[in-house]
Amino acid sequence: MAVPKPTTCKEAITRWEKAKGENSTEAKVVELQFQWPPIEKMDGALSTLAACEKLSLSSNMIDKIAGIAGMKNLRILSIGRNYIKSLAGVETVADTLEELWMSYNPVDKLRGIGALKKLSVLYMANNNVKEWVEFNRLQECPALRDLVFIGNPIMEAQPDIETWRTQAANRLQQVTKLDGAPIIRV
Numbered sequence: 001m002a003v004p005k006p007t008t009c010k011e012a013i014t015r016w017e018k019a020k021g022e023n024s025t026e027a028k029v030v031e032l033q034f035q036w037p038p039i040e041k042m043d044g045a046l047s048t049l050a051a052c053e054k055l056s057l058s059s060n061m062i063d064k065i066a067g068i069a070g071m072k073n074l075r076i077l078s079i080g081r082n083y084i085k086s087l088a089g090v091e092t093v094a095d096t097l098e099e100l101w102m103s104y105n106p107v108d109k110l111r112g113i114g115a116l117k118k119l120s121v122l123y124m125a126n127n128n129v130k131e132w133v134e135f136n137r138l139q140e141c142p143a144l145r146d147l148v149f150i151g152n153p154i155m156e157a158q159p160d161i162e163t164w165r166t167q168a169a170n171r172l173q174q175v176t177k178l179d180g181a182p183i184i185r186v
Contacts, residue, residue: 006040009067026051033058041087043067047095056083058101072096076172080104080123091115103127114140120132124178126151133171138172146177 010070012032013024013068013070024030030052032039040062047070054076055068062082068074069092078101085106090097100120105164108128113119129135130153138144149155149168156165167173169183176183 004037006061007035007037007040008040009043009045012039013048024049024052029054029056030071031056033060035060036173037122041066047071056076075099077101077142087112094118098143099123103134103151108134110134110137115135116141118143120144121146123148124152125149128152129154130157130173132167136166138175142174144172144174146181147172147175150179 008054009032012035013030016030016032017024019115025048027049028051030049031035034055039057039062042057042062042065044067046055046067049071050154051073052071053073055071056078062079063086064084065079065087067087068089072094074093074096076099077090077097078100080103084102086109087107090100091112094117096118097116098118100116100119101123103123103125104140106128107124108130110129114137119141122144125148129144132154135154138147160168165178167182168178169185
């Protein structure tokens with residue numbers, strides 16, 4: 001049986017327009033998750049989504065962030081359950097991005113996260129971050145308030161959940177909610 005060709009972003013956008021009966025260039029929310037065949041590459045077609053504030057590309061086979069530089073209104077990027085290994089490319093929307101949902105990816109380095117000065121929500125559960133030096137890069141995100149980091153090797157390496165919470169909260173003074181629970185500081 002032949003393996004189907006991956007879906008391109010352009011094809012996914014066209015499908016979305018047909019299904020929704022909307023013009024993608026004017027839509028505030030565009031959901032391209034669970035494409036079949038899956039999307040393998042984010043490309044320039046995404047930059048046509050000029051009015052888009054929330055873009056979902058979850059549950060595809062994307063390996064890197066690209067093609068979003070023209071998305072001048074993007075506030076929420078949902079790219080969980082893909083094959084993304086790094087944050088490279090996300091800095092192109094640093095001026096507007098407030099929420100980055102990217103759980104269940106093999107990200108192990110957080111280089112570049114500091115460019116996201118407006119980032120207030122980061123869902124990064126079940127990635128591959130192992131080192132405190134990488135976790136500490138989140139200190140460069142002054143607006144970060146809500147962080148989900150459960151299921152990363154760095155957390156699993158702690159003796160217990162309280163040790164993890166204390167260590168993480170001490171390193172990220174700006175965060176008020178960790179892994180879904182409020183941080184109580186005395």
